[in-house]
Amino acid sequence: MIEIRDINKTFGENHVLRGISAQFKEGVCNLIIGGSGSGKTTLLKCMVGLHEPDIGAVIYDTRDFTRMKFEDRIEIRQEIGMLFQGSALFDSMTVEENIMFPLNMFTEQATKEKLERVNFCLERVNLSENNKLFPAELSGGMKKRVGIARAIAMNPKYLFVDEPNSGLDPKTSIVIDELIQELTEEYNTTTIIVTHDMNSVMGIGESILFLHQGEKWWEGSNKQIAHTDNQELNDFVFASKFMQAGKDRL
Amino acid sequence: MIFHPLGKYILLLKAVFRRPEKWNIYRKEIFKEMDSIGVGSLGIIAIISVFLGAVTTVQTAFQLVSDLIPKSVIGSIVRDSSILELSPTISAIVLAGKVGSSVASQIGTMRVTEQIDALEIMGINSPGYLILPKIIGAVTTIPLLVIISIGLSITGGYLAGTASGATTSQDFLNGVTSDFVPFTFTVSMVKAVIFAFIITSVSAYQGFYTTGGALEVGQSSTKAVVISCIMILFTDYVIAQVLL
Numbered sequence: 001m002i003e004i005r006d007i008n009k010t011f012g013e014n015h016v017l018r019g020i021s022a023q024f025k026e027g028v029c030n031l032i033i034g035g036s037g038s039g040k041t042t043l044l045k046c047m048v049g050l051h052e053p054d055i056g057a058v059i060y061d062t063r064d065f066t067r068m069k070f071e072d073r074i075e076i077r078q079e080i081g082m083l084f085q086g087s088a089l090f091d092s093m094t095v096e097e098n099i100m101f102p103l104n105m106f107t108e109q110a111t112k113e114k115l116e117r118v119n120f121c122l123e124r125v126n127l128s129e130n131n132k133l134f135p136a137e138l139s140g141g142m143k144k145r146v147g148i149a150r151a152i153a154m155n156p157k158y159l160f161v162d163e164p165n166s167g168l169d170p171k172t173s174i175v176i177d178e179l180i181q182e183l184t185e186e187y188n189t190t191t192i193i194v195t196h197d198m199n200s201v202m203g204i205g206e207s208i209l210f211l212h213q214g215e216k217w218w219e220g221s222n223k224q225i226a227h228t229d230n231q232e233l234n235d236f237v238f239a240s241k242f243m244q245a246g247k248d249r250l
Numbered sequence: 251m252i253f254h255p256l257g258k259y260i261l262l263l264k265a266v267f268r269r270p271e272k273w274n275i276y277r278k279e280i281f282k283e284m285d286s287i288g289v290g291s292l293g294i295i296a297i298i299s300v301f302l303g304a305v306t307t308v309q310t311a312f313q314l315v316s317d318l319i320p321k322s323v324i325g326s327i328v329r330d331s332s333i334l335e336l337s338p339t340i341s342a343i344v345l346a347g348k349v350g351s352s353v354a355s356q357i358g359t360m361r362v363t364e365q366i367d368a369l370e371i372m373g374i375n376s377p378g379y380l381i382l383p384k385i386i387g388a389v390t391t392i393p394l395l396v397i398i399s400i401g402l403s404i405t406g407g408y409l410a411g412t413a414s415g416a417t418t419s420q421d422f423l424n425g426v427t428s429d430f431v432p433f434t435f436t437v438s439m440v441k442a443v444i445f446a447f448i449i450t451s452v453s454a455y456q457g458f459y460t461t462g463g464a465l466e467v468g469q470s471s472t473k474a475v476v477i478s479c480i481m482i483l484f485t486d487y488v489i490a491q492v493l494l
Contacts, residue, residue, distance in 0.1 A: 050367055070375075077373030088364040102372050105271055160371075 001026055002158060002190050007046055007056035009039075016042045017053070018214045026157075026190040029181055029204045033196055034211035035236055040194045041162060043211065047192070048080060048160055049073060060158065078106055081151030081189075083180075085163040087143040089135040089150070095122070096131035099150045106154065121149035125179060141172040145179070152183060159184065161193040165200060173197065177204050198237060201225065210236070259455050265377040266385065266451075276383060283387025287349050287450075291395060294348060295341055299399040302336045303328055303406030311416030321417045325425020328407035333434045334494075337399035339486050342445035345392065346478035350453035353384055354474035357457030358467040366458070381454040385447060392446035393439050400438070437493050444489065445482050452478045 002024045009017040016039045024030040032040045045051040047058050049065065058065045060076050068076070089098050099118045103109060109117070122128050125145040135143060144164060151159060161180060165173035181204045184191040193200065201208060205222035212232045220228065225237055270276045310327045357380055360366050369376040404426060411417040417425075453474035460470045 048371055050370060074373040077371060080371055082368070082371045084364045084368060086363055088368040090365055090368075091359075091363075104275060105372065105374060 001061060002047065002192070003059040004043075004047060005057045005059070007043065007053045007058070009042055009046055009051060009053050016214050017046065020056075020211070020214075020216045022209050022216065022219065024190055024192050025207060027185060027188045028191070028206040029184055030190070030192045030207045030209070031201060031205045032192065032194045032209045032211065033201055033205075033236070034217075035196065038211040039214040040196075040211050044160060044162055044192065044194045048082060049077070078102075078154060079157040080160065081154065081156030081158070082160040083144065083147045083151050083162065083164060085166050087135070087147040089138075089143060089146055091135055093134075094131065095127070095133050095135075095138070095146050095149075098135070098146060099153050102150070102154050117153060118149075121153050122146075124152065124183070125149045140167050141169075141176065144168065144172075144176050148176075148179060148183070152187070155187065156189060159189045159191040161191065161195075163195055163197075164193060165195065165197045170199065173199060174203065180204065196236075201237070212236075255455075258459065259451075262377055262381075262455055262458060263451060265375060266381045266454075268375050268378050270378055270382070271374060276379070279379070279383035280386050283383045284391050286352075287345075287384070287387045288391025288395060291345055291348055291391075292398070294344060295395050295399050296402055298340065298344055299332075299337060299402035300406035300409075302340060303332060303403035303408075304410035306331055306336065306403075307407035307411040307416060307422075308414060311411065311414070320425075321421040322425035322428065324411060324417045325407070325422040325427075326429065327425075328411075328422075329404055329426045329430070330434060332400050332403035332407070333438045334490075335486075337403055338396050338438050338441040338445060339482065341396055341399050342392070342442070342449065342482045343479055345395075345445075346449050346453075346482060347475050349388065350449045350474045350478045351471045353450055353453040354457040354460075355467055355471040357381070357454055358460035358470045361458060361460045362463055362467060377454075377458065381451070381458070384450045384454060388446040388450040389443055392449075393442040396438060396442040437489065440493065441486065441489055444485055448481045448485060449478050452481060 003022070005021050007017050007020045020043060032043060034040045042051060046053045053066060056066070060079075063076060065073065065076055090101065093101065096118050099121055100114050103114045103117060107114070118131070119128065122130065125148050127142060127145050127149065130142070135146070138146065159180070164176050164180060168176065177200050180191060180193065183189065193204075195201065202222050205225070208220055208222065208225060209216060210218040210233050218228060218230045218233045225233070228234065306328050307324055310324045314321070314323065360380070366376050366380070369379060408419070408422050411422050412419050456470040456474035456477070460466050
């Protein structure tokens with residue numbers, strides 16, 4: 001479980017996050033949603049240590065990440081897997097080398113063992129036999145899947161996903177969402193997904209945190225989201241005619 | 251203000267020299283960088299060195315109008331200017347363009363495509379992993395390139411001098427071998443090591459703190475070359491003042 005307490009973050013005069021507290025449960029997909037500029041990616045970056053919150057704490061199963069030094073954080077970082085918006089695969093490495101990279105850095109496994117793990121991860125994301133391709137040779141969806149394979153290579157306890165569906169067609173988006181949900185349930189990870197894709201919200205949003213102008217505005221699940229009277233959330237969720245039509249039918 | 255970037259540069263260097271996570275991975279990266287920086291720059295260094303020596307010979311001969319000055323002086327001047335100034339400094343400026351821009355754009359691209367964030371999330375000291383092998387690769391190979399450059403520059407001078415009739419083979423070789431002060435070679439190597447450090451660390455700094463997208467990566471690359479060149483010339487003066 002991950003808990004955030006009173007997270008505040010400013011960039012110069014811009015107060016991006018204002019006192020956000022929440023708990024993210026393990027074994028379910030925890031979604032952080034909100035409009036552009038609402039602070040959701042900044043919150044994610046504060047949680048993984050890419051930004052330091054001005055005030056507040058990020059607690060990983062009783063371990064206060066925000067108070068730790070660089071060296072002490074390494075242990076928690078090795079329990080974190082992250083899928084980036086643009087996949088962030090290392091351009092100079094093949095698919096196999098990308099997935100093997102954290103294993104090379106932090107384990108003493110033999111090459112055979114590491115290769116087995118790489119092949120297992122690739123199989124898990126349905127990309128077997130693509131070991132020797134470079135990121136430039138992959139489609140957007142394949143890159144995301146390799147990114148997921150790299151994220152799960154070290155058997156993470158915590159999985160962070162930033163905009164998993166950006167730049168993908170609706171069908172591939174669903175495949176990626178379902179894959180993340182399957183992995184979350186299979187490995188009982190605490191999965192936190194930042195998205196503004198309503199298909200994801202309705203499909204895998206078992207726990208949802210809605211941010212508006214840097215503040216926590218609403219918390220609930222995809223089953224509750226259609227029945228809320230929160231005006232800002234309704235404006236966000238039912239902005240498209242398609243979603244509005246869906247709501248009218250409910 | 252100069253103090254803010256200077257402070258950031260020093261803090262970056264502190265992170266660069268933190269203990270590596272796994273030496274054997276860093277070792278592989280160091281060899282890769284040595285190949286890229288050293289072997290990859292051999293061609294351009296060879297070409298400029300031959301021409302530097304040739305031009306120095308021709309221009310020195312042009313200025314030697316007095317019959318009282320022996321022609322062997324041309325050899326001495328080519329040797330000393332190659333060792334002390336032309337090979338280390340001009341090579342460093344050329345390498346700032348070739349290696350510096352490549353380092354800045356490579357690291358800058360990794361920054362804007364979140365590859366550096368990915369390293370950090372994994373718990374890897376990204377400045378160490380990305381920059382330390384480049385610094386070690388440059389500091390070990392650039393002095394070797396300068397030694398090759400000195401040899402080729404003197405050879406270029408010899409060829410141009412004898413081919414143009416500005417000096418005879420015997421005079422030139424007498425000039426090259428007489429009154430050699432070995433300390434000039436030490437100064438040359440000191441310059442090469444310091445210039446190598448400047449090129450890689452300044453360029454890596456520019457790349458590492460790139461924000462934005464492709465346009466900013468290009469700007470970082472340009473800034474890396476310009477600042478490296480200015481730093482090289484400034485340091486060149488300081489070393490000359492202190493050591494000679």
